[in-house]
Amino acid sequence: MKKYILGIDNGGTVTKAAIYNLEGQVLAIASNTTRMITPKPFFTERDIEELWQSNLLVIKEVLKKSVIDAADIIGISVTGHGNGLYLVDEQGKPTRNGIISTDNRAKKYVEQWYQSPKFESEIPT
Numbered sequence: 001m002k003k004y005i006l007g008i009d010n011g012g013t014v015t016k017a018a019i020y021n022l023e024g025q026v027l028a029i030a031s032n033t034t035r036m037i038t039p040k041p042f043f044t045e046r047d048i049e050e051l052w053q054s055n056l057l058v059i060k061e062v063l064k065k066s067v068i069d070a071a072d073i074i075g076i077s078v079t080g081h082g083n084g085l086y087l088v089d090e091q092g093k094p095t096r097n098g099i100i101s102t103d104n105r106a107k108k109y110v111e112q113w114y115q116s117p118k119f120e121s122e123i124p125t
Contacts (some may be wrong), residue, residue: 003074006062008055010080012036012102017058018074019066025067029037030061035098048086048094075099 002021005046009016032054037045063070082101089095099105113119 002068002072004066004068004072006073006076008059008076008078010034010051010055010078012081012100015054015058017055017062019062019068028062028065030058030065032057032061036100041106042107044100044103045097046084046100048088048098051098063069 004027005022007016007018007020013034013105014027014031015034018029019027021027034046034050034054037047039045046124057119084098084100086098087095
């Protein structure tokens with residue numbers, strides 16, 4: 001019985017999934033465009049539910065294209081579009097849009113931290 005790896009990548013505007021054999025060869029790839037939300041200048045957000053649905057879609061599509069049994073997947077690797085903030089409640093439901101790494105709304109706070117004499121001694125890096 002062959003074994004496979006599923007890779008999922010949530011990029012800035014596209015969600016992708018790929019299935020690899022253990023030799024690293026790609027068996028199938030699927031992708032889906034997702035929208036970037038920009039409510040104000042320098043604000044970049046994602047609809048978390050849309051992102052979740054996009055992941056489900058590309059996983060189903062890549063499994064169908066690869067014609068393998070999902071039970072033969074022995075590992076899943078997930079990567080994304082950098083740092084961000086995705087808040088959910090106790091039930092795992094989104095509380096607001098996700099804030100992605102290209103968002104600049106907190107830039108002034110980071111600049112203040114770097115300028116503080118306490119940055120090196122009190123803020124762990």
